[in-house]
Amino acid sequence: DSGVTQTPKHLITATGQRVTLRCSPRSGDLSVYWYQQSLDQGLQFLIQYYNGEERAKGNILERFSAQQFPDLHSELNLSSLELGDSALYFCASRGGLASTDTQYFGPGTRLTVL
Amino acid sequence: AQKITQTQPGMFVQEKEAVTLDCTYDTSDPSYGLFWYKQPSSGEMIFLIYQGSYDQQNATEGRYSLNFQKARKSANLVISASQLGDSAMYFCAMREGLSNFNKFYFGSGTKLNVKP
Numbered sequence: 052d053s054g055v056t057q058t059p060k061h062l063i064t065a066t067g068q069r070v071t072l073r074c075s076p077r078s079g080d081l082s083v084y085w086y087q088q089s090l091d092q093g094l095q096f097l098i099q100y101y102n103g104e105e106r107a108k109g110n111i112l113e114r115f116s117a118q119q120f121p122d123l124h125s126e127l128n129l130s131s132l133e134l135g136d137s138a139l140y141f142c143a144s145r146g147g148l149a150s151t152d153t154q155y156f157g158p159g160t161r162l163t164v165l
Numbered sequence: 166a167q168k169i170t171q172t173q174p175g176m177f178v179q180e181k182e183a184v185t186l187d188c189t190y191d192t193s194d195p196s197y198g199l200f201w202y203k204q205p206s207s208g209e210m211i212f213l214i215y216q217g218s219y220d221q222q223n224a225t226e227g228r229y230s231l232n233f234q235k236a237r238k239s240a241n242l243v244i245s246a247s248q249l250g251d252s253a254m255y256f257c258a259m260r261e262g263l264s265n266f267n268k269f270y271f272g273s274g275t276k277l278n279v280k281p
Binding site for chain 2: 086094109139
């Protein structure tokens with residue numbers, strides 16, 4: 052158990068809908084990263100937050116947005132969903148400022164868009 | 166250019182033998198970190214091992230070791246004495262720079278199958 056929690060575990064919805072994925076980082080970790088893993092693909096970095104502020108942005112679509120709250124949990128909002136948004140969405144948290152600090156991943160949310 | 170390249174989509178290894186999973190990286194930043202993650206069929210991502218660009222010795226964690234060849238920009242994962250439970254996808258990743266705000270780049274992964 053990495054200490055990172057994600058809810059829900061599975062989500063099935065229809066095209067055009069909006070969903071919110073939630074992530075709670077490990078206790079004390081200030082950084083949260085979001086990734087998308089589509090079928091047969093590696094991880095695509097979406098966005099990073101550090102202590103409530105956006106710090107790095109990857110291949111995140113304009114239909115997607117995220118935020119990190121004062122209690123450090125984060126939410127990823129996906130709107131106007133398309134079939135191609137079906138994927139496993141991971142949240143990862145990272146603790147300190149040392150270069151050796153790795154990311155610890157949550158169990159993921161599997162999103163299916165029908 | 167790809168930041169992380171894993172050229173082996175799939176690998177087979179006999180149980181109890183050693184296996185090397187290849188990873189090459191591309192960066193001009195002198196400070197970077199290299200990571201390996203394991204993703205079993207259940208889907209979770211498990212951190213295995215880390216190598217810093219300034220580390221003089223290859224990293225080791227139990228049966229995992231990282232063969233770090235800086236001049237060749239390669240960071241191959243060596244798994245010794247393979248076990249059936251090692252069957253999984255393995256991802257190589259890199260973080261450029263020392264800042265806490267840098268994003269991670271992941272390779273496309275290698276699917277390892279351990280045969281009994």
